[in-house]
Amino acid sequence: MIKKIALMVLFTLLCNGVTAAELSRYTATKVQRAQNLQQNEKLSEAIDVLADVDTSKAYDKAFVARMLGVFYWQNNQRSQAIKQLDYAVSSGQLQDKQAWTTRKMLADILLMEQKYKAALPHYYQLVKTVPKNEKGDELWLRIAQIHYQNSEFAPTLKAIGRYESYRKPDELTPLSLKFGAQVQLKQWKQVVPTLERLIALQPEKLTWWRQLVTAHLQLGQTKQALNVLVLADINKLSLPEQDIKLLAQLYAKQGIPEKAAQTLGRLSTVNTDVDLLVEQAVHWQNAKEWDKSIQFWSKAAKISSRYYWQESQLLLQQKHYEAALRSLNKVNDPKKKQAVLLAKVKAYYKLDRLEEGLINAKKANDISASNETKGWVKYLSNLRQLESQ
The missing domain is CATH 1.25.40.10 (Tetratricopeptide repeat domain)
Structure with missing residues (x-):
């Protein structure tokens, strides 16, 4: 340094x-x-x-x-x-x-x-006796540099304090020393104003913005961390993908799922990474953007069939019964066999296809009899009997 x-x-x-x-x-x-x-x-x-x-x-x-x-x-x-x-x-x-x-x-x-x-x-x-025309501030800066080099962080901050008593305009070297020492001592509250001064000096340097986000997160200040990252993004500082992911997470934590989903959409692997597709589906679902959520569950399911179940549930919710049945037919998790059969029962019932609904209800009841399976079997049997009359 x-x-x-x-x-x-x-x-x-x-x-x-x-x-x-x-x-x-x-x-x-x-x-x-x-x-x-x-x-x-x-x-x-x-x-x-x-x-x-x-x-x-x-x-x-x-x-x-x-x-x-x-x-x-x-x-x-x-x-x-x-x-x-x-x-x-x-x-x-x-x-x-x-x-x-x-x-x-x-x-x-x-x-x-x-x-x-x-x-x-x-x-x-x-520094005990500085002659006129000599720069005492520079001496304290060198003392701070030496202490920092020796990993003596408390004396570093003390020396920087003496340097700052000269009320010089902010400069990169002393502020960087101060920041580094504060981080080493985990003085996160003090880190924040130091980083704000560094950003004022070098607004184009993404490192300072990212460190400020980290400091706010260390303090549990999610909203402030989000504001900093949004401002960096607005200033076109070319956020790396890991920061774009963090931005999405911060939007989600602040209860802004739509912005979280949109932010994830900027990532290069947005249409090929199944985990990202699932995250977007969840965010759109939390934003009650049902059609968009279905769209991303469908994309995820095409990569991994385990997600046909989530897609089918939203399709049922949105009364897309035929599409829900097609999705349910692709669910191949043995542990969900009974749940799939019951979901099909609901879809067939809504489509007024009572016979197919009853067949699936009986299959579900054969796997494990419950009040729900028995109820469907009885209800659909009665409906079919009424129709035949």
């Missing part, structure tokens, strides 16, 4: 606040020569000059180490740069802004080298 941080090395800062009296004449001469070589792009020679400095003065040693650290960094010798800058900082010889900028250089290099535990104490020291 941590991005590479550019170290802006301005060599005029190396001598900021330094007078010739503070450096010995010998060291000052070496420093000047090294600076000239560096400015003429002779970095290796400049390093050799500084590395050859032999002095007993503590301040001279610290100053040269600081300068060597910068040159080593420029020469891509990072471990040497860290060693020299660490010496300069720990010596205690550098003061005020010079000490602060040296520590910052050291902390930034350690961060870039992914030496997080070593960098962190330096950043905490830096």
